[in-house]
Amino acid sequence: MIRADLLSDTVTRPGFAMREAMATAVVGDDVFGEDPSLRELEARVAELLGHEAGLFTPSGSMANQLGVRLHVKPGEELIGDSLAHVLRAELGAAAVLSGISSRTWVSERGRFRAADAAALMITGVGPYQVCTALVIVENTHNFGGGTVQPLDEIRRARELTREHGVAMHLDGARLWNAHVATGVPLEDYGREFDTVSVCLSKGLGAPVGSVLVGGAEAIAEARIWRKRFGGGMRQAGILAAAGLWALEHHIDRLSVDHARARRAAEAMAEAAPGSVDLATVETNIVIVDVAAAGWAAPEFVAAALTRGVRSYAVSARAVRLVWHLDVDDEATGHAIDVLTSLLSRGGQHTA
Ligand SMILES: Cc1ncc(COP(=O)(O)O)c(C=O)c1O
Numbered sequence: 540m541i542r543a544d545l546l547s548d549t550v551t552r553p554g555f556a557m558r559e560a561m562a563t564a565v566v567g568d569d570v571f572g573e574d575p576s577l578r579e580l581e582a583r584v585a586e587l588l589g590h591e592a593g594l595f596t597p598s599g600s601m602a603n604q605l606g607v608r609l610h611v612k613p614g615e616e617l618i619g620d621s622l623a624h625v626l627r628a629e630l631g632a633a634a635v636l637s638g639i640s641s642r643t644w645v646s647e648r649g650r651f652r653a654a655d656a657a658a659l660m661i662t663g664v665g666p667y668q669v670c671t672a673l674v675i676v677e678n679t680h681n682f683g684g685g686t687v688q689p690l691d692e693i694r695r696a697r698e699l700t701r702e703h704g705v706a707m708h709l710d711g712a713r714l715w716n717a718h719v720a721t722g723v724p725l726e727d728y729g730r731e732f733d734t735v736s737v738c739l740s741k742g743l744g745a746p747v748g749s750v751l752v753g754g755a756e757a758i759a760e761a762r763i764w765r766k767r768f769g770g771g772m773r774q775a776g777i778l779a780a781a782g783l784w785a786l787e788h789h790i791d792r793l794s795v796d797h798a799r800a801r802r803a804a805e806a807m808a809e810a811a812p813g814s815v816d817l818a819t820v821e822t823n824i825v826i827v828d829v830a831a832a833g834w835a836a837p838e839f840v841a842a843a844l845t846r847g848v849r850s851y852a853v854s855a856r857a858v859r860l861v862w863h864l865d866v867d868d869e870a871t872g873h874a875i876d877v878l879t880s881l882l883s884r885g886g887q888h889t890a
Contacts, residue, residue, distance in 0.1 A: 542847035543874035548713075548796075548823060548863035551744040557784045564780035568773050569595075570766070576776030580783050584737060584750040585758075587786075588711075588729030592758035594751045594765060595779060599712045600629045601770050602736035602749040603675075604636055605761045609734060609753070610706035611672040613638035617708075618659045619675035620646040622682040625710055626675070636768065640669055648819060648826075649683020651676050653695035662703045674700055677710040678728065679717045682853060685800075685824030687717045690727065697731045707731065712738040712749070716822040719793040733757070742793050742823060743785035744864040747778045789864065796823040796862040799871045803860065806875045811882035823862040827878070830856030834886030846877040 544550050553561070567573030581593035596602040603625050611617050617633060619626050621643035625633065633639050644655040660671045674696060680686040700707050709732040711717075718725050729735050734753035739745035751761055765771060772778075804820040813831035829839040836852035843850055843858075853859045860874070 540847055541844075541849050543866055543870040543877075544849045545860040545862065545866065545874060546849045546851050548741045548861045551864045553744065553746050553781060554864075556788075557745070557781050560780045560784040561777050564776045566774040566776035569775050570771045570773060574774065574776040574779070576779040576783070580779035581750060583783065583786060585752045587725050588735050588737070588752045589726035590729060590735065590752035591755040592753065594758050594761050595772075595775060595782075596736075596749045596751060596765060597747060597770055597772065599624075599710070599736055599738040599740075599749040600632065601765070601768060602738075602751040603629065603708070603710050604632045604768070605751050605764055606708040606734040606736055606753075607633045607639070607673065608637045608764050609757050609761055610708060611637060611639045614640075614669070615672040616640045616642060616669045617673040617675055618642050618644070618656060618671055620644055620649055620651070620655070620677070620680075622646065622649050622680065623675055623677050623710065624681055624712065625677070627682065639672075646683070649677060649680030649686045651678075651680075651688045651692050651696070653692050653699060656696050657699055660700070660703065660705060662705060671703075671705055673706045673708055675708050675710060676732070677712075679713040679720075679822050679824070681712065681824070684819055684826035684859070685713070685716065685822035686819075687720050687821045690721075690723055690731075693728070693731050706733040708733065709735040711735050712741055713822070715790050716742055716793050716797070719790065720797060720822050734761075739782040739785055742796065742863060743782075743789045745778070745781040745785045748782050750782075792864075793823065796864075796866075799866065799868065800825050800860070800862040803862075803871055803875050803878065806879050807882055810879035814882050825860045825862075826853065827858045827860065827882075828856060829858050829882065829886070832882040832885050834881070838886060839881060842881055843877055846881075848874050848877045
């Protein structure tokens with residue numbers, strides 16, 4: 540039996556109050572623009588992020604790919620860090636759906652630096668080389684381990700890209716976590732980008748859905764592309780109701796997930812020095828270097844699972860643990876017992 544599911548913050552199940560909000564949602568046919576709950580959600584998220592308009596999508600990947608589609612013409616390129624979700628985990632969608640190429644820079648745990656973007660960006664090279672049309676930033680950074688992006692670096696990049704006519708898209712699947720960890724208003728992050736995608740189905744605990752925000756014209760165009768990509772939905776207000784409920788009740792509480800992640804990280808760092816660098820624990824994600832305790836990551840994941848703790852091997856030597864709504868103090872305590880005991884006894888003793 541799984542007692543602490545730390546696989547991802549996407550595994551949450553909607554609670555009763557959220558389901559009740561879904562059951563009583565006022566709905567209509569959204570392809571005809573007639574779903575009041577969806578309209579409300581889109582307007583609410585756009586307002587929170589300081590943009591004119593919003594568009595509900597079935598997934599974060601679709602919201603990101605619509606952002607890419609809006610800004611990059613076939614044959615142009617986007618640039619981003621080599622661990623970015625858009626580049627690593629959307630299965631080549633930018634190339635397949637938009638006919639574009641990508642180049643990447645190497646980052647430290649996904650941390651964004653304007654200088655990395657500046658060094659790669661190339662514009663005005665006409666028929667000779669590929670022109671950069673878009674810079675992608677991910678905040679917080681998933682594979683980087685919940686890394687919060689520095690606002691001053693984002694602002695620096697914004698100035699630079701503006702000078703060169705290059706757009707910026709924020710993959711803000713976990714922007715809520717960055718906002719809660721730093722106190723920076725969502726709008727301050729949002730307004731530095733041409734488009735922003737945010738997920739309702741990660742830390743916020745809704746079952747489905749993301750929102751892409753941007754200028755009114757851009758979002759009107761994205762609405763056409765969403766239909767073309769097969770993402771036009773009918774009575775999706777049922778899903779919007781869950782999102783609205785999550786926005787109301789589940790943003791501030793993310794600080795609890797952050798505190799539980801830190802508590803576990805501190806226990807592991809003490810049990811097995813070198814396994815967790817506490818300076819890297821910024822939000823709800825903890826990356827554990829299990830190799831430092833003699834484990835191969837897949838074996839560590841298997842040993843933890845037999846003791847009721849689910850985790851994810853992000854590389855041969857590191858395991859990712861993610862805190863969310865469905866991991867309470869008791870589950871965190873159980874995870875700490877299991878993980879510290881495995882780490883301190885070391886992998887050479889096997890599971
Ligand atoms: C940073 C980031 N962006 C985008 C996505 C894509 O979201 P979805 O799974 O809804 O397509 C994820 C999913 O985990 C993610 O971590």
